[in-house]
Amino acid sequence: MTPAATEPDDDNSVKMMDYFMQLEYREPLCPVVRRYADQLLEGRLIGHQCPSCGLVYLPPRGYCPICVVETTDADETVLSDRGTVTNYTVVTPVQYYGQHETEPFVRASVTLDGGNATMNLQDLVDVPVDEVRVGMRVAAVWKPKGERSVADISNRSWGSAEGCIDGWRPTGEPDAPAEQFLGKATF
Amino acid sequence: MSRPAAIVGIGQTKHKKRRDDVSLPGLVREAAQRALDDAELGWTDIDAVVLGKAPDPFEGVMMPELSMADALGAVGKPIMRVHTAGSVGGSTALVATHLVQTGIHDRVLTVAYEKQAEGNAQWGLAGGRSGGMGAGGIFAPWMRSYMARAGAPEHIGWMVAVKDRRNAAKNPYAHLQMPNLTIDEVKDSPMLWDPIHWHESCPSSDGACAMVITTEDGAARSPHPPAWVLGTAMRSELGTFPGRDPVRPQAGVECAHLVYEAAGIRDPRQQVDIAELYVPFSWYEPMWLEGHDIAGPGEGWRMVESGETQIDGSFPVNPSGGVLSSNPIGASGMLRFAETALQVRGRAGEHQVPDATVGLAQAYGGAAQYFAMWVVGSTLDAVDQKR
Numbered sequence: 408m409t410p411a412a413t414e415p416d417d418d419n420s421v422k423m424m425d426y427f428m429q430l431e432y433r434e435p436l437c438p439v440v441r442r443y444a445d446q447l448l449e450g451r452l453i454g455h456q457c458p459s460c461g462l463v464y465l466p467p468r469g470y471c472p473i474c475v476v477e478t479t480d481a482d483e484t485v486l487s488d489r490g491t492v493t494n495y496t497v498v499t500p501v502q503y504y505g506q507h508e509t510e511p512f513v514r515a516s517v518t519l520d521g522g523n524a525t526m527n528l529q530d531l532v533d534v535p536v537d538e539v540r541v542g543m544r545v546a547a548v549w550k551p552k553g554e555r556s557v558a559d560i561s562n563r564s565w566g567s568a569e570g571c572i573d574g575w576r577p578t579g580e581p582d583a584p585a586e587q588f589l590g591k592a593t594f
Numbered sequence: 595m596s597r598p599a600a601i602v603g604i605g606q607t608k609h610k611k612r613r614d615d616v617s618l619p620g621l622v623r624e625a626a627q628r629a630l631d632d633a634e635l636g637w638t639d640i641d642a643v644v645l646g647k648a649p650d651p652f653e654g655v656m657m658p659e660l661s662m663a664d665a666l667g668a669v670g671k672p673i674m675r676v677h678t679a680g681s682v683g684g685s686t687a688l689v690a691t692h693l694v695q696t697g698i699h700d701r702v703l704t705v706a707y708e709k710q711a712e713g714n715a716q717w718g719l720a721g722g723r724s725g726g727m728g729a730g731g732i733f734a735p736w737m738r739s740y741m742a743r744a745g746a747p748e749h750i751g752w753m754v755a756v757k758d759r760r761n762a763a764k765n766p767y768a769h770l771q772m773p774n775l776t777i778d779e780v781k782d783s784p785m786l787w788d789p790i791h792w793h794e795s796c797p798s799s800d801g802a803c804a805m806v807i808t809t810e811d812g813a814a815r816s817p818h819p820p821a822w823v824l825g826t827a828m829r830s831e832l833g834t835f836p837g838r839d840p841v842r843p844q845a846g847v848e849c850a851h852l853v854y855e856a857a858g859i860r861d862p863r864q865q866v867d868i869a870e871l872y873v874p875f876s877w878y879e880p881m882w883l884e885g886h887d888i889a890g891p892g893e894g895w896r897m898v899e900s901g902e903t904q905i906d907g908s909f910p911v912n913p914s915g916g917v918l919s920s921n922p923i924g925a926s927g928m929l930r931f932a933e934t935a936l937q938v939r940g941r942a943g944e945h946q947v948p949d950a951t952v953g954l955a956q957a958y959g960g961a962a963q964y965f966a967m968w969v970v971g972s973t974l975d976a977v978d979q980k981r
Binding site: 419420421423426428462463464472473494495496497498499500501503504505506507508512514516523524525527528530565566589590591592593594 | 614615616617620654712714716717720722723724725726727728731732734735736738739740742743744784785786787788832833834835836837838839840841961
């Protein structure tokens with residue numbers, strides 16, 4: 408910072424300056440998340456089903472925090488890559504440094520077939536935002552095998568498959584009954 | 595066994611889009627000095643300082659508690675920083691309160707702030723990546739779910755927005771001054787995150803809030819009436835897990851019941867005179883009325899619609915204008931706590947609710963997973979007086 412930058416203006420306001428910094432660090436994935444990431448690269452979504460309560464954790468955590476029991480490879484379950492939109496919003500993008508979105512986009516909760524596992528904040532593709540609705544049937548759009556990346560999967564992941572799927576595309580099947588999901592948000 | 599704690603000093607800055615006239619330390623010192631002035635105490639009277647703010651990336655100043663010790667008169671004294679996302683202002687006040695209640699310190703200064711114009715909260719929330727949706731984008735689907743669950747008509751959100759902005763017009767410290775905002779203007783404002791319109795969303799503010807919390811002896815020496823802390827509670831839960839109900843988080847339900855029990859409240863709707871709830875987006879007013887069991891299922895929005903939550907209603911919510919009118923994020927929770935104390939001290943000025951003796955404050959944060967609440971009274975038996 409140059410001395411000039413710290414001198415108050417005539418109006419006594421504090422002189423502000425922009426400073427962009429970057430800090431990049433890598434963390435090793437814990438074993439259960441590592442396996443989740445490896446399976447994503449193979450085109451599979453896996454979770455752990457708690458042996459006590461039966462709830463499915465995606466990604467697996469290695470424990471069920473509700474029952475406070477350990478979950479292991481023996482509790483691993485391969486989940487469907489098809490599901491139903493059970494909640495969503497249309498986001499008007501706020502412009503900030505690094506934001507590339509310029510048009511309203513959808514972020515949806517997709518409850519996977521065959522259980523309670525729900526993936527939140529999911530991108531929908533090939534569907535206009537005003538046609539998105541609760542009950543819509545969707546399927547994961549996997550990237551070609553060689554183009555998949557798990558660089559953005561972290562130990563704090565909330566169930567993202569970013570880097571391996573482009574989003575979820577409507578299947579064209581008849582909608583699941585919306586009343587089944589409306590008012591029953593999960594996260 | 596805990597001893598009584600009282601709020602004897604309250605200070606806040608004028609909340610604005612930009613405070614270019616002060617640095618970060620200048621901002622917190624302004625609020626702290628006002629709290630000391632209110633208590634007629636000096637910097638040397640303070641035993642310890644408890645500081646709170648939202649995530650560091652919001653300004654890009656890491657571990658600010660270290661560099662702010664000078665500005666807060668804390669050199670050589672214990673200084674501690676609290677961090678519970680958006681609820682931090684509330685939990686910071688509670689940590690300060692507990693230091694007094696447990697007998698560790700006699701006079702604690704607690705301060706919370708955000709200087710949003712020095713950074714970019716949207717960038718911070720997105721971790722610097724594209725596709726960020728802000729807090730509103732996370733919460734919006736849960737509001738849609740609430741509307742479906744409770745059968746709430748969409749004009750309820752518009753009504754909350756108008757009410758809080760009209761209240762803010764009575765509060766000289768509030769950022770947004772929109773005394774004439776109409777339902778139509780809210781409804782016709784741009785949709786940010788369906789169902790949240792522009793006018794149903796909080797602003798981005800620079801501001802700080804501070805309080806001096808002390809013992810019964812300290813309160814006896816206070817030049818102005820103290821506010822007594824009658825109950826405190828904090829609860830949290832995981833931000834996501836299968837089967838989680840984000841519309842009515844279990845931690846929020848439990849936090850409320852804990853604070854009611856601590857304060858001896860059996861029926862909050864009857865025994866609380868004024869509530870300051872963390873409502874950054876309009877729909878959170880009815881959601882928290884139900885989520886904290888002030889109203890029954892589907893009754894929260896009816897309290898809004900019937901005018902009960904207006905400043906002259908039977909259960910005034912956010913007479914200060916709330917987070918919808920001023921949002922220096924880290925301070926937003928503490929402002930809720932400070933405003934309830936101002937009300938029961940009878941020092942809220944133009945937005946004073948007449949004869950308020952029991953106040954309930956709440957702050958929430960993260961993915962609606964951190965909760966902090968307190969009940970304050972004009973006397974130690976203020977709740978008993980309402981049985």
